Amino acid sequence: MTTLDDRPIADLRGFGYEQQLERKVGTFASFAVGFSFVSILTTVFQLFGLGYGFGGTAFFWTWPAVFAGQLMVALCFAELAARYPISGAIYQWSRRLGGAVVGWFAGWTMIIAQIVTLASAAIALQVVLPVVWSGFQLVGSDPTLSSVSGAANAVLLGVLLLVVTTALNAASVRMTAVASSVGVVCELVGVALVVALLFTNAERGPSVVLHTTNLDSSTGYLAPLLVSALMAAYVLVGFDSAGELSEETHNPRRTAPRTILRAVAVSGFGGALLIVAALMAAPSLTDGRLATEGLPYVLTSRLGTVPGKLLLIDVAIAVFVCTLAIQTSATRMIFSMARDRVLPFSRMLATVSNRTGTPVAPTVVAGLAAALLLMVNVGNPALFLALTSVCIMLMYLAYLMVTVPMLVRRLRGRLVDAEPDETGRPAFSLGRWGVPVNCIAVLYGLGMAVNLGWPRAEVFDPEGGHWYLRFLGPIALGVTLLLGLVAYLVQRHDYHAAVGSPAPRLRFSRPATVVAEEV
16 A cells, blocks of 8 residues: 555656655645744744834734735635645746746745745744743843844854754654644644733723824824835745645645645734734833834733743744744755756755655755854844845745736636646636736735835834945845846756756746646
């Protein structure tokens, strides 16, 4: 009796690949990876102060606005997950929809964004652990990320976390799935407990979200709320990770679309409750501490030291599974591109260990690159925070490299119909709602990408004196595209030979057709 699903193996062969990864991920584990990447306990705790600092109590409304936009993107991704159940989802989807060149740049951009996001998730331990116990402050005495000792300690804790997640990811996909599932259960229980305890210790009613307390309206409401929306934009990404594990998931055509949508829906609902509960229970809305100390301040001051710290331990668990999920996604993206011989050292990066059934080299590369990136925080924490902002912009651009060509194909009537799922039922499809949903996804993605990359001094260089931080978004985008262009030109002949299309002569306006799409 085989442990692999026969239909997914046949699907992979139809796309030109053999089954190499171990298919051991179930429905809940698939959901867990997508939900863990978003990780509302990690990111809302880490970034609540950013949203409140600019938008005050009204910043709550930026959350449902961003959630609505990302839900449109997730619906598009769910359709594609049913059509193309392949690892390296963003890369594979974009190259089959927009051509080889678009696919290359989408994959390259996503790898850069995932590695920076991996580093930013690992550094979140500094926000939690020293609050739980001062002994976790191994360097100096000031735990704040902006201080010299806090920045150094954040790097130390982050590197230690990356060592653990790298070892776990390299050891077994089954162990990774189990760890993610257990961690997500802890996170869901933690979210429910935090919301319930804060609601029962509320200082004010839910109507607080209808007020404009702490919102600077000197330039109107739109400008500060656009900045405040960055908090939700940073949080509600990564739900596509369920698609990254398609080659390791049982019945992926049926499972992945549903888990993508569940991940974004549960994250959106849970995050909204967390924000409302925090605003209702905060001891003060005007003393400045809510903007600087965020949710840890609300928990410890409202619930008491012991219960508050116990819940912060749960947040630390969420940070762990978030880091694990991001590294898993980055690893599969690297593996998928290397398998098409599009990256340097592709032979090594496309190798799956016979002993562990995992792509060990991409796992180590992702972990090592994130650890090296963490070192930037020692000398200049502001630069690291700016890089974190930029990486989310890159992720939105990678998403656009999927939704835009998808809309073009849809309007031309060339979007490939999905085959029935593994149970013989119709695969997930938007049907007649496809065009309006896809249009909204594209418009939202374009607007948020501009919002994320806009050179605002108050976001990228709040202390002033570093002009390059303010313009880091356009600079980082230019550097990413330039490096990607060089890497593409070096590997393009091998890449186009692998995907079955001729290499264009440096003219990127007419991407080559990918033969594999028609299979």
